[in-house]
Amino acid sequence: MAAVAVSSLLAQFAPVAPESPNAEGIRDSWLFISIFVFAIFVLVESLLIAFVWKYRRQKRGRFADAAQVHGATKLELAWTAGPVVVLFLIAAFVFIELPGIKDVPDAAAGEEQLEIKVSGRQFYWEYEYPNGVIAVDTMQAPVGVPVRLEVSAPDADVIHSWWIPSLGGKIDAIPGTTNETWFQAETEGTYSGQCAELCGLEHARMLASVEVVSQDEFDAWLAERADDPAELGQEEWEGVCAKCHGMNGEGGIGPRIAGSPTLTDAEALGNLVHNGRGAMPAVGAGWTDEQIRALVSYLTENPPSGS
Amino acid sequence: MAARAEATVPAWQRGRVASWLVTTDHKRIGILYITTSLVFLVLSGLMALVMRLQLAQADADIVGPERYNELVTIHGTSMVFLVGVPILAGFANFLVPLMIGASDVAFPRLNALSYWFFLFGGSVLMLSFFADGGAADTGWTAYAPLSIQAPGNGQDLWILSLHLLTVSTVAGAVNFIVTIHNMRTRGMTWTRMPLFVWSILLFGWLIMAVMPVLSAALTMLLLDRGISIGPVDVQTDFFNPEDGGSAVLYQHAFWFFGHPEVYIIVLPAFGMISEVLPVFARKPIFGYKAIVASTVAIGFFSMLVWAHHMFTIGLPFSLQAFFMISSMVIAVPTGIKIFNWLATLWRGNLSFETPMLFALGFLSLFVIGGLTGIYLAAFPIDWQVHDSYFVVAHFHYTLLGGVVFAIFAGLFYWWPKMFGRMLDEKLGKWQFWLLFVGFNVAFMPQHFVGLEGMPRRVYTYANEEWEGYNLASTIGSWIMAIAILLFAINVLKTRASGRRVGNDPWQADTLEWYTTSPPPPHNFDDVPYVTSARPLYDLRRRLREQRGEREPA
Ligand SMILES: [Cu+2]
Numbered sequence: 014m015a016a017v018a019v020s021s022l023l024a025q026f027a028p029v030a031p032e033s034p035n036a037e038g039i040r041d042s043w044l045f046i047s048i049f050v051f052a053i054f055v056l057v058e059s060l061l062i063a064f065v066w067k068y069r070r071q072k073r074g075r076f077a078d079a080a081q082v083h084g085a086t087k088l089e090l091a092w093t094a095g096p097v098v099v100l101f102l103i104a105a106f107v108f109i110e111l112p113g114i115k116d117v118p119d120a121a122a123g124e125e126q127l128e129i130k131v132s133g134r135q136f137y138w139e140y141e142y143p144n145g146v147i148a149v150d151t152m153q154a155p156v157g158v159p160v161r162l163e164v165s166a167p168d169a170d171v172i173h174s175w176w177i178p179s180l181g182g183k184i185d186a187i188p189g190t191t192n193e194t195w196f197q198a199e200t201e202g203t204y205s206g207q208c209a210e211l212c213g214l215e216h217a218r219m220l221a222s223v224e225v226v227s228q229d230e231f232d233a234w235l236a237e238r239a240d241d242p243a244e245l246g247q248e249e250w251e252g253v254c255a256k257c258h259g260m261n262g263e264g265g266i267g268p269r270i271a272g273s274p275t276l277t278d279a280e281a282l283g284n285l286v287h288n289g290r291g292a293m294p295a296v297g298a299g300w301t302d303e304q305i306r307a308l309v310s311y312l313t314e315n316p317p318s319g320s
Numbered sequence: 321m322a323a324r325a326e327a328t329v330p331a332w333q334r335g336r337v338a339s340w341l342v343t344t345d346h347k348r349i350g351i352l353y354i355t356t357s358l359v360f361l362v363l364s365g366l367m368a369l370v371m372r373l374q375l376a377q378a379d380a381d382i383v384g385p386e387r388y389n390e391l392v393t394i395h396g397t398s399m400v401f402l403v404g405v406p407i408l409a410g411f412a413n414f415l416v417p418l419m420i421g422a423s424d425v426a427f428p429r430l431n432a433l434s435y436w437f438f439l440f441g442g443s444v445l446m447l448s449f450f451a452d453g454g455a456a457d458t459g460w461t462a463y464a465p466l467s468i469q470a471p472g473n474g475q476d477l478w479i480l481s482l483h484l485l486t487v488s489t490v491a492g493a494v495n496f497i498v499t500i501h502n503m504r505t506r507g508m509t510w511t512r513m514p515l516f517v518w519s520i521l522l523f524g525w526l527i528m529a530v531m532p533v534l535s536a537a538l539t540m541l542l543l544d545r546g547i548s549i550g551p552v553d554v555q556t557d558f559f560n561p562e563d564g565g566s567a568v569l570y571q572h573a574f575w576f577f578g579h580p581e582v583y584i585i586v587l588p589a590f591g592m593i594s595e596v597l598p599v600f601a602r603k604p605i606f607g608y609k610a611i612v613a614s615t616v617a618i619g620f621f622s623m624l625v626w627a628h629h630m631f632t633i634g635l636p637f638s639l640q641a642f643f644m645i646s647s648m649v650i651a652v653p654t655g656i657k658i659f660n661w662l663a664t665l666w667r668g669n670l671s672f673e674t675p676m677l678f679a680l681g682f683l684s685l686f687v688i689g690g691l692t693g694i695y696l697a698a699f700p701i702d703w704q705v706h707d708s709y710f711v712v713a714h715f716h717y718t719l720l721g722g723v724v725f726a727i728f729a730g731l732f733y734w735w736p737k738m739f740g741r742m743l744d745e746k747l748g749k750w751q752f753w754l755l756f757v758g759f760n761v762a763f764m765p766q767h768f769v770g771l772e773g774m775p776r777r778v779y780t781y782a783n784e785e786w787e788g789y790n791l792a793s794t795i796g797s798w799i800m801a802i803a804i805l806l807f808a809i810n811v812l813k814t815r816a817s818g819r820r821v822g823n824d825p826w827q828a829d830t831l832e833w834y835t836t837s838p839p840p841p842h843n844f845d846d847v848p849y850v851t852s853a854r855p856l857y858d859l860r861r862r863l864r865e866q867r868g869e870r871e872p873a
Contacts (some may be wrong), residue, residue: 025768026848034703038700043701043704061662064665068667070670076827079668082606084663088659092655092656092659107700108641116352174632178772183707184634185633187633188561188562207773207778215385217779287857
């Protein structure tokens with residue numbers, strides 16, 4: 014029983030099950046390092062326990078001298094050289110895995126790479142697809158296709174970090190720079206993660222997810238979103254407004270906004286989100302008229318109840 | 321010398337409180353440092369308890385995001401700047417002159433100044449909770465541009481506090497360096513110097529090398545936030561990308577200081593372990609010169625690894641590879657220390673009083689923190705676990721499981737020298753086991769929850785699968801709180817009725833045990849000529865030979 018519990022716990026001592034080749038390369042590197050880490054851990058802790066037991070005082074005098082050994086040059090050389098060899102092996106393995114982790118694979122014959130711009134913002138993720146479609150927090154992606162992400166943040170925003178554990182490592186979204194990462198999801202499903210760099214009050218609520226669907230479903234979704242931005246309005250409300258003002262506009266760390274005339278006034282709302290006001294940051298700096306209209310039309314049809 | 325000093329002390333300075341306020345005695349300043357740091361340890365520990373309560377359950381509502389972010393920031397800042405560095409400076413103050421056979425540090429008045437700057441800076445940080453807009457809430461790293469944009473005065477007070485603490489730390493470092501270089505007693509060559517003194521020498525040099533960089537970064541941050549000098553408003557854009565600054569520049573400056581800072585704290589803890597283990601094993605330290613060399617090597621390489629905190633900012637891969645290798649290089653001298661400590665136990669006559677328990681606890685826990693560091697040094701893996709709870713677990717294993725255990729080993733070991741009374745062994749052993757168990761219950765699960773995707777510095781989480789790990793952490797934090805409470809009780813009990821001891825209750829090896837417990841203001845009436853790294857061992861052996869006694873069996 015105990016052995017089973019220990020081994021299942023050990024199996025969990027690794028990054029989450031990978032769903033993309035880069036996450037897999039990272040996990041493989043991890044498992045390789047684990048061999049040495051566990052070996053050294055067991056070696057040191059068992060020597061410690063063995064020495065504590067074997068050389069305990071027992072019947073000797075409390076202050077009786079033990080063996081007056083001052084050192085041993087050969088041992089020093091051994092435990093200097095040993096770790097050097099181990100670290101060399103680890104570094105070599107990491108460099109062998111590295112290309113598979115960092116390089117976006119070439120697109121399969123007949124298929125394009127998909128490129129999505131990811132913008133980290135207080136406190137939501139904004140995605141821009143090649144045809145100009147915008148989405149918030151939930152990303153759609155086709156299965157099996159390499160997706161290249163250009164990750165950044167608006168100049169006036171702060172640093173965030175893009176992280177979906179099963180789809181690879183994280184990369185920071187830094188104002189004024191664009192970083193790149195990628196994934197190629199192997200199975201359909203929803204993969205979640207969240208912002209990993211403290212970015213202000215609602216950092217904890219800056220969740221992200223990637224919905225991986227078939228290529229056909231993805232194409233259909235992209236075409237539909239290009240025609241009808243109603244869904245975008247809802248995403249904006251939930252991802253941008255509600256995190257501070259409550260899902261029903263009842264107020265949270267930001268004031269209650271249910272019933273406010275600004276919500277349905279495109280000009281006033283545009284002004285507010287473009288420029289911010291008081292403690293509220295310019296959450297919609299750079300938003301297009303279309304993005305504002307999507308929010309207004311969503312709020313007109315679904316006025317927040319306030320409770 | 322002593323008599324003359326006492327004669328010139330004006331009457332008003334001889335009062336019970338006044339004598340502490342005006343003291344320039346390194347021992348009293350050391351005790352002031354240690355006591356003040358312990359108070360800050362309790363305060364920052366309480367902050368951690370509140371954070372753990374908030375995180376015990378998913379979607380809890382005990383403290384809101386504002387307060388949580390303030391707690392996370394001040395807990396981290398305080399543990400590093402108000403506990404880690406100054407408590408070790410306190411030990412250094414008390415011990416270095418005694419260990420090298422000197423009557424005080426080189427600049428006693430500067431020493432007092434550095435303590436009062438520490439108290440002042442620490443008070444500014446703690447009182448900043450009451451500032452307009454609350455305390456700083458951007459993490460102990462205060463990354464720009466978040467810290468530039470932070471409203472209120474909390475961030476400004478955080479900068480002020482760190483500026484004061486930097487002055488205090490640098491003044492202290494100068495003092496230790498000059499003292500160690502110039503004031504060693506007759507016969508104490510570099511290779512006969514106690515290993516703790518070696519660690520303080522590196523502590524001093526590292527502080528001199530990197531603290532000015534932090535000061536510069538803080539000043540630039542302050543100017544970026546904007547200040548007014550009379551009618552002139554100054555507002556720069558060093559780190560502000562909106563007007564051409566570089567957000568990443570701040571991170572380089574911060575971590576050029578920040579990584580060596582870890583070793584500024586860890587090296588003296590290593591030094592204390594190297595003093596305690598041999599005394600309780602009745603052996604000389606194994607590989608004295610190897611340990612000295614590894615201390616110097618760690619100090620040097622610690623200045624070449626800073627960007628391993630920045631693997632996710634999109635550095636060129638060649639740079640990431642460099643910083644991976646330099647970080648791995650540090651593992652080698654660290655391993656040398658661990659193996660030498662183990663070899664010190666080998667064939668020993670081990671006795672398990674509380675200082676030894678804490679030293680062994682340190683050894684067993686620090687290894688874990690060191691090993692998880694290997695994963696973090698491998699940059700592609702760091703992309704996965706950076707800024708997750710895995711990192712929180714890693715650095716708590718090195719700083720709490722490592723440094724705090726070493727500090728308690730030191731407190732229990734040197735308490736009789738400082739106050740002439742032995743801390744209670746029974747309470748001490750209870751404290752050790754509670755702290756050891758509580759620590760592992762609190763921090764072992766954080767490795768797993770981090771690997772599952774929980775980022776650090778979040779005030780809440782929605783994922784219910786993370787609840788079990790977090791609840792365990794919270795329970796562990798309260799077990800640790802009981803252990804710290806036992807220490808407080810122990811201190812009070814010992815003050816009232818602790819067993820009085822002579823000069824050298826542990827039959828130890830270094831010079832501080834040659835003088836009385838507590839030592840007189842001038843430390844020594846005479847200092848024996850030092851013939852090895854273990855002057856008191858040599859002295860005891862010579863005495864036995866003179867009396868014609870045999871080795872104790
Ligand atoms: Cu963020």
